[in-house]
Amino acid sequence: xxxxxxxxxxxxxxxxxxxxxxxxxxxxxxxxxxxxxxxxxxxxxxxxxxxxxxxxxxxxxxxxxxxxxxxxxxxxxxxxxxxxxxxxxxxxxxxxxxxxxxxxxxxxxxxxxxxxxxxxxxxxxxxxxxxxx
Amino acid sequence: xxxxxxxxxxxxxxxxxxxxxxxxxxxxxxxxxxxxxxxxxxxxxxxxxxxxxxxxxxxxxxxxxxxxxxxxxxxxxxxxxxxxxxxxxxxxxxxxxxxxxxxxxxxxxxxxxxxxxxxxxxxxxxxxxxxxx
Amino acid sequence: xxxxxxxxxxxxxxxxxxxxxxxxxxxxxxxxxxxxxxxxxxxxxxxxxxxxxxxxxxxxxxxxxxxxxxxxxxxxxxxxxxxxxxxxxxxxxxxxxxxxxxxxxxxxxxxxxxxxxxxxxxxxxxxxxxxxx
Amino acid sequence: xxxxxxxxxxxxxxxxxxxxxxxxxxxxxxxxxxxxxxxxxxxxxxxxxxxxxxxxxxxxxxxxxxxxxxxxxxxxxxxxxxxxxxxxxxxxxxxxxxxxxxxxxxxxxxxxxxxxxxxxxxxxxxxxxxxxx
Numbered sequence: 346x347x348x349x350x351x352x353x354x355x356x357x358x359x360x361x362x363x364x365x366x367x368x369x370x371x372x373x374x375x376x377x378x379x380x381x382x383x384x385x386x387x388x389x390x391x392x393x394x395x396x397x398x399x400x401x402x403x404x405x406x407x408x409x410x411x412x413x414x415x416x417x418x419x420x421x422x423x424x425x426x427x428x429x430x431x432x433x434x435x436x437x438x439x440x441x442x443x444x445x446x447x448x449x450x451x452x453x454x455x456x457x458x459x460x461x462x463x464x465x466x467x468x469x470x471x472x473x474x475x476x477x478x
Numbered sequence: 479x480x481x482x483x484x485x486x487x488x489x490x491x492x493x494x495x496x497x498x499x500x501x502x503x504x505x506x507x508x509x510x511x512x513x514x515x516x517x518x519x520x521x522x523x524x525x526x527x528x529x530x531x532x533x534x535x536x537x538x539x540x541x542x543x544x545x546x547x548x549x550x551x552x553x554x555x556x557x558x559x560x561x562x563x564x565x566x567x568x569x570x571x572x573x574x575x576x577x578x579x580x581x582x583x584x585x586x587x588x589x590x591x592x593x594x595x596x597x598x599x600x601x602x603x604x605x606x607x608x609x610x611x
Numbered sequence: 612x613x614x615x616x617x618x619x620x621x622x623x624x625x626x627x628x629x630x631x632x633x634x635x636x637x638x639x640x641x642x643x644x645x646x647x648x649x650x651x652x653x654x655x656x657x658x659x660x661x662x663x664x665x666x667x668x669x670x671x672x673x674x675x676x677x678x679x680x681x682x683x684x685x686x687x688x689x690x691x692x693x694x695x696x697x698x699x700x701x702x703x704x705x706x707x708x709x710x711x712x713x714x715x716x717x718x719x720x721x722x723x724x725x726x727x728x729x730x731x732x733x734x735x736x737x738x739x740x741x742x743x744x
Numbered sequence: 745x746x747x748x749x750x751x752x753x754x755x756x757x758x759x760x761x762x763x764x765x766x767x768x769x770x771x772x773x774x775x776x777x778x779x780x781x782x783x784x785x786x787x788x789x790x791x792x793x794x795x796x797x798x799x800x801x802x803x804x805x806x807x808x809x810x811x812x813x814x815x816x817x818x819x820x821x822x823x824x825x826x827x828x829x830x831x832x833x834x835x836x837x838x839x840x841x842x843x844x845x846x847x848x849x850x851x852x853x854x855x856x857x858x859x860x861x862x863x864x865x866x867x868x869x870x871x872x873x874x875x876x877x
Contacts, residue, residue, distance in 0.1 A: 356646065358502050358639060360495035362549050367491050368802040372768040373624055380622065403767040407806035416495050489779065491772060501669040505635040506757055536634040540673035624766050628759035628815050635757050682761050
């Protein structure tokens with residue numbers, strides 16, 4: 346599947362008193378990567394958590410921190426759909442500064458019917474969009 | 479009107495690379511102060527932004543920073559309803575560490591009819607709760 | 612003085628359960644506007660809170676919320692240095708979506724000698740940069 | 745090893761436009777759980793990221809989201825040191841509302857010599873504190 350790239354900058358509020366990015370705010374950049382990948386793929390933009398009649402809650406999120414990021418660093422967020430399951434979508438992320446991979450992340454999004462609150466199959470149209478080269 | 483007190487602690491994610499609380503996160507403590515004051519007053523707890531059929535968007539928020547706060551500081555948030563207007567409520571805040579006032583804040587909340595999206599009068603019951611000694 | 616423009620997008624984490632941008636996160640965009648204005652002016656980029664031997668703590672921050680912002684809105688942050696005082700710098704902000712001004716903000720930054728912790732005069736070089744047309 | 749319990753409340757800023765806690769802010773509660781566990785264990789309180797001459801950067805953080813959390817929910821954060829490695833400490837977390845486990849989390853903290861920036865052994869005194877029943 347295709348890899349999408351988004352550029353962002355570390356802001357002062359993303360740092361903490363240890364002088365680096367606070368680990369929590371790495372997840373902001375995962376969210377941005379996923380949003381921009383979905384936009385590039387042509388998903389209807391009605392909210393990362395809610396598309397059409399489906400809710401898209403995150404069921405798993407993780408980051409590995411390989412190298413620190415600092416205030417004002419310009420980063421590249423590489424985002425790639427890793428897997429389209431029966432009822433979930435898995436995204437993988439690599440955040441790099443210059444040529445250094447600083448953070449690797451993964452997010453698993455469930456597809457849920459908003460009416461019933463139960464797991465729903467990934468729509469075939471999405472699968473086609475997500476799995477295409 | 480009455481002053482309400484809430485204790486909180488500065489967390490590491492509230493700090494920035496200058497080693498102090500980041501100015502943005504002061505507003506988190508204003509929100510907590512307002513929530514706890516409303517709870518203590520007996521407001522129905524259906525969300526700070528939405529009570530009954532009314533929306534409560536903030537139309538103004540400000541802080542004066544008088545002294546720095548650091549990681550792990552225990553703070554007292556003193557919250558007091560300063561004014562009940564025709565269509566708005568004004569809250570005042572003082573955040574102190576030990577006996578030192580570190581931040582003074584103010585938030586103005588509008589009362590809006592959720593159906594029409596227009597300004598609505600502050601319900602008489604709220605006025606009574608907010609203005610009582 | 613000159614007005615600088617920066618474009619940003621409202622992210623899902625900036626919203627709250629009322630379906631709009633949470634009032635606190637507006638201050639993120641003020642910070643970004645100030646950072647980008649200082650970068651455009653040629654300030655040395657060693658951190659918004661710390662430039663050379665000076666600390667730049669915020670002593671006041673405020674927002675007026677004129678119209679709601681929603682997830683995925685693209686905003687323009689117009690940033691303008693409003694005043695260069697003896698020991699402080701005042702920035703003004705207007706956040707617009709399309710042609711609608713949604714938020715007006717103001718931030719006052721103190722200039723502090725890092726060694727002594729006392730107010731320091733705004734360096735003449737900064738004054739020249741900030742006040743030029 | 746011992747399990748520590750901390751109570752917190754979901755604040756409005758922790759929610760998003762899907763009406764639930766935003767997945768990123770779960771990590772705030774992991775940080776609070778770890779801080780309070782270390783305080784209860786008697787660690788010197790000089791900052792979660794920096795204790796004595798050692799830095800404690802997070803090298804891994806993850807959450808599984810089992811059930812949604814909503815505004816104003818009171819949660820219990822159960823924190824337990826899962827493993828003391830040669831150069832790292834692993835914490836496990838369970839966030840429950842009433843009797844329902846809503847989030848399971850894990851954080852791996854590296855121990856780093858601040859002077860050299862290299863991995864340092866977990867001090868024996870810490871190991872004793874962390875591993876005791």
